[in-house]
Amino acid sequence: MPTISVDKAALFKELGREYTTEEFDELCFEFGIELDEDTTNSERPIVDGKQEPPQLKIEIPANRYDMLCFEGIALMLNIFLGRKPLPNYQMAKPANGDLQKIIVKEDTMKIRPLVSGAILRNVNFDQTRYESFIALQDKLHQNLARQRTLVSIGTHDLDTIQGPFTYEAIPPKDIKFVPLNQTQELDGEQLMNFYDKDKHLGKYLHIIRDSPVYPVIYDSNRVVCSLPPIINGDHSKITLNTKNVFIEITALDKTKVEIVNRMMVAMFSEYCTEPFTIEPIQIVSDHNNETRVVPDMSNHTTQAEISYINQCCGLDLSAAQICELLKKMAYIAKPSASSPDLIDVEIPPTRADVLHQADIMEDVAIAYGFNNLPKSFPSKSGTIGQPLPINKLSDIVRTEAAMAGWSEVLPLILCSHDENFAWLNRKDDGNTAVKLANPKTQEFQVVRTSLLPGLLKTIRENKAHSVPIKVFEVSDVAFKDLSLERKSRNERHFAAAWYGKTSGFEVVHGLLDRVMAMLKSAFITGEEGCNNPAIGDSHYWIEELDEPTYFPGHAASIHLRVAGKEHIIGAFGILHPTVLENYELKYPVSTLEINVEAFL
């Protein structure tokens, strides 16, 4: 969630009254934004010899792009409080009737095909407004624009440049200009090197760096306005004295480019001499059918069902009451002439978050107050509680192991490749483990295929504990399984480890016998004969196992025959001293690990 810092005194002035921190917190809570911090009583930074005035740090829901700046927060709260009407955005053509143009060249399809824009005339900037204007661009770049990859904004002093503008894509060597706040002219390649280590811009270079052509916006005199999505030209930069602002927005995403355009002009047209007046521009882009006049600041009209709203909210409101509530949430709504169950709703161009009547319904509930809604208990339908069978089985094994004196541990499921394979003297055949593509550390390279690494690491971290240490875990491991939709499957395992001055081999063996007995599985040595009715439907035996994980001659595979089917469900044994060394364990360890799913 983005956090917006606003001047406390200025906001309260806009809202027409003072609030205590608690009162303002309450207002935010009801509206659905969050007061993160009021810096009135904190140490505030001193800039140019002046201490920063108290700030309110407000968290904005990730889909409210219309509240990413002071102007938007003040406007929405004022509408919510019934202090201001929704602005009526006016489109005004220039005096001569000819719209400013951006002519799009087809080559831009190779790198960043979309452009939009607008003009704000007679803007009255001051320092605060100017900073807010820059900060909003920054917030939009970070959030909706996904770090400028999808959309990027350039703003210019229109009086320094001359339309019509062209949006082109040309080889970097051929683009030459002085970047914003620099003095030296650079071409596209030099610019990449110049900003390579730049703390602020360096992270955006990758978006176009390796492309044979870079996107660029020229004015009619071949002045470079901007090299999106990296930087504007110094020539057309905005100052506090700028009167007429040209906004250009380039993008990969058709929907988002227009959302960004609408947010920019909606927030800052307030400062035009004629407030909320916007001069549209013409985009000429026939090759991809994107020729159009932008921005579209008309309200989106839709309908919502009164019965649906009342049903979901548990209310019984009239159409008029609903319309009144929606006014607080910046809609224009009226009972529909087409049906008594419908209201006609106009959604302002700034409410990009409204997709469905569910969103309108939620706004009715917010305006009504979540905490004022009539409470009920949804008990009209009887349902039957039941555990997942594998979890019920796991609980039996867990309880038996704990009752036998073992302690349950809960290590992580992700581990390093070595912990899962090499450190256990196991080889990766490439068909076993699920591997991660983008872990931040070596600790998380694979999804474990065995519970042993976690148990051994737990012992390693608990060497100060008295010995013997007896720990167990019942949890899932995962394996590749190309036959399934998700190409992998979980398997529920039970594993235990003994760490003490003697090997504990017989102790883990005894734990196996105990758990098997509790699962009604009989031990056989093979001499009884498998058809002996005395041994029942489920029985197990062990066979010597020769695997490098274990000490030679001191490991066994565990064989289970249940419902006529034979499974090798696991193994136990004394760990090989090299395994102990890998895990930095100085006493002998015996382990047991079985797959419990055969008992389902």
Place this chain on the structure above:
Amino acid sequence: MASDMTNPILDALSASDAPIVSNEAFPSTPSLNVKSALDRLASRQMVEYETIEKEVTSLTTEGEEIASNGSHEAKVFQAVVAALEGLKIGDLPGIVGKDNAKVGQGNAFKKGWIKKDGQLLRATTDSIVDDTREQLLTIQRTHSLDDQKALTDLKRRKLVAFQKVLTFKITKGPKFAKEFVKEETDLTAEMLASGAWKTATLKPYNFKAKGALTPAGALHPLNKVRQEFRSIFFEMGFEEMPTNRFVETGFWNFDALFVPQQHPARDLQDTFYISDPPKADPPREDPENDPHRPKTIIPTSTVAGKPLDYKKYWDDVREVHQNGKYGSIGYRYPWSADESLRLVLRTHTTSVSTYILHKLAANPRPARYFSIDRVFRNEAVDATHLAEFHQIEGVIADFGLTLGGLIGFMEVFFAKMGIHQLRFKPAYNPYTEPSMEIFGYHEGLGKWVEIGNSGMFRPEMLEPMGIPKGMQVYGWGLSLERPTMIKYGVSNIRELLGHKVDLNFIETNPAVRLEKD
């Protein structure tokens, strides 16, 4: 028992009408031996005693040395006097020893016994009084010194030490007897067989000590809390979902939940993607033996429904993202099938809820589901974040559910874990609308804390599944770790989950009673 003082004490008491004092009656017996005998006798009310604590002064080894042979400065003085023509400073250690020379020379100057004459030391007086030695001799004799300033000085020079000495004033108790009868330590099978128990005296039990440590296994504290939550769900009629599936597809984890493909949650910074195996299949019916297929105790005939059309589901999910459908304008972006088929480690168990709700759409009926299981986030690890944690998730599907019903349900659900004051804040979540953050008043912290998220699943998520429009579905979630950390005052999540957890914490953690703790 060579040092058993029980009978000597009884003897001394019976020989005297007055109380006896231990250091007078048994001057050479260590007071610990006296005390253990007294405790034994006192617990049987044979004697009563009071402890007298006294501080005595005694000499250290170095102090003893000086008391016998004179102080360092006296030795230095003697050496200087002995050298008639004055003593070279460099020769001093050779005569009196290094330690004596260093300390003694300084003190002798201070006392004005010797002076420096070039490289030579000369005596300034013919005779001296070695007061340090005199003081130490007094202390040796009387264990005290009247001159407090001198005493402090001796203490500083580590020549004397103060020691606490315990003596006991002993009187006869109500059950005084002249002899201490031998006691049995425990009642044994032999005593029962022989009848010896009838005459034996059993050693009194120490009711102030703990019993013998009992060997015990233990369940993990986090799993104990998990079991409490599971019980709450079972009590309220919830069925547990098959969350035994760590690997999911972009489709089930995100797309089917109406999370757009450019959503930040899908960033490499937040989600673990799988490199091997490389790619999933589009959604399809799971094989009959798949362990994840929901198993229900309700007879199949009553819940079987129409077969699910997975192809239509996939197409409708694409449509609702890309162009909008079901009354939604959608996100209007080109939806990528490849992105949907990327394999991920599930970032929430809501992927499984989605899977189960899709199954429910075969025969839409009131249902309550829950799960508590591990989820994965590619986060930087710190005190409150791990790459893995447990998500608690509940889902209720029914016809005609209201937002007030969700609030009412939450009040009961959280009351069962001892949280009785809730309030709800509007929030944003891509797959619920309305979305409510749940805040609970924490008595201990004296403030409102966020305890979970909830909402009604969006029509854009439910309708492509085939869930009918009149059916609403509540969903809510919280982490298992956060309430556990608050309950137990654990500040670092790594002390609760993972291999760094202290086994002693696991073994001694009390039973979990959420409604009481």
